[in-house]
Amino acid sequence: MSQNTPQFRSWLGIPYATAKRFRKPTVVPFDSDLPYDKKGPASIQVGDTSWLDLESGTSExxxxxxxxxPSDAKGPLLWSCIYMVGDLNTVQTHKSHPIYLV
Incomplete structure (x- = not known):
């Protein structure tokens, strides 16, 4: 676990696969020894990228x-919501659609 707040816990920048140019992605096993305290790199974008949250830069x-x-989650299962950005030549990143934590 990387960050704690009174309401939420977070794990950031968890790699789930690695991709080499023009190759099929390869699944990466989970490494519980990594801190997961920093967002991973964003996808490479065209044009002005000043609006991006480039904490870890960009990368293919x-x-x-x-x-x-939730920091007070009980039990083994929690509901999940997954949002995948990109596709169709759009310019997006994890910051394009803010997540409101309620």
């Missing part, structure tokens, strides 16, 4: 995800 190898969970 950007197959990572961020997870937030």
């Amino acid at each position: 190898d950007c197959l990572n995800l961020n997870v937030w969970a």
